[in-house]
Amino acid sequence: MTQTPNNRSCQPRTLSRQGFVHIQRCEDCGGVSVHVGAVTLRLEVEAIYVLWRALEEALEHLDSESRSPGQLHGFGRSTPAGNA
Numbered sequence: 001m002t003q004t005p006n007n008r009s010c011q012p013r014t015l016s017r018q019g020f021v022h023i024q025r026c027e028d029c030g031g032v033s034v035h036v037g038a039v040t041l042r043l044e045v046e047a048i049y050v051l052w053r054a055l056e057e058a059l060e061h062l063d064s065e066s067r068s069p070g071q072l073h074g075f076g077r078s079t080p081a082g083n084a
Contacts, residue, residue, distance in 0.1 A: 010026040010028055010029060010031070011026060011027040011028055012024035012025065012026055012027075012033065013025055013026075013027055020037050021035065021036050022035040023035070030045070031043070032044070032045060032048055034048075034051075
């Protein structure tokens, strides 16, 4: 359990864990924490959707620039559920 700046107790629940990425949502305040290695972004749900769209757009550009479609610098690309 962690403390938010306004002294509310956060009770994080894991939404996803993929390698070095861990995404949690606070049961109390509803905030979402996106942990990527040593970096953590605390975002509102609406910001998550904006981030998702921006990452999707960037991946499309990277895929179009790569030599073999579907491969991104040696990493296999998988699309989010429902976007295949």
